Amino acid sequence: MSKRITPFASRYCSTLDRLKEAIRRKRPGLLRRGVVLQHDNATPHSANLTQQWLQRYGWKILPHPAHSPDLAPSDFHLFGPLKRHLGGMAFETEDDLISELRNWFDNLDVDFFRVGINLLLSRWQKCIDLHGD
Incomplete structure (x- = not known):
């Protein structure tokens, strides 16, 4: 992953952290059942950092054709x-x-x-x- 992309992926992971916290507060059962997220194929979404975040929390991605x-x-x-x-x-x-x-x-x-x-x-x-x- 290039250094130019890292800040965008990092910012996206921070957004996912806030989303996870909001789900935990408002719909805690959803986190236990599993989250299916739809996002497109933008670089921050497909970056290694983001993929590692998703894997760590077991979130699945709904495929999105380009x-x-x-x-x-x-x-x-x-x-x-x-x-x-x-x-x-x-x-x-x-x-x-x-x-x-x-x-x-x-x-x-x-x-x-x-x-x-x-x-x-x-x-x-x-x-x-x-x-x-």
Whole structure:
């Protein structure tokens, strides 16, 4: 692994640490049953450091074909509503943008996320039925 990639993989592993802690607090049984994570094939996700982290905690990865935005919930379910929400807004500082994003995410109904995951299941099935086409 090159030195240039290490900080990104390290940051991603820190994010996974925070996710693991949030799951431990909110859904402890999930950690005992096992976590299945979906992420794409970006370098920080496939780096040795990340793979070692995943192996250490026994988390499994849902395969994600390269260049498949139709299988990434952020692409097919999140970004559209987020773009509509932010449309026409202007921010003085990066902190203002971050504050607005946090506010938007905090006010999303839990069903928003449930719908996205359910859509993922049907999209995966369609991909399987069409043999990846």
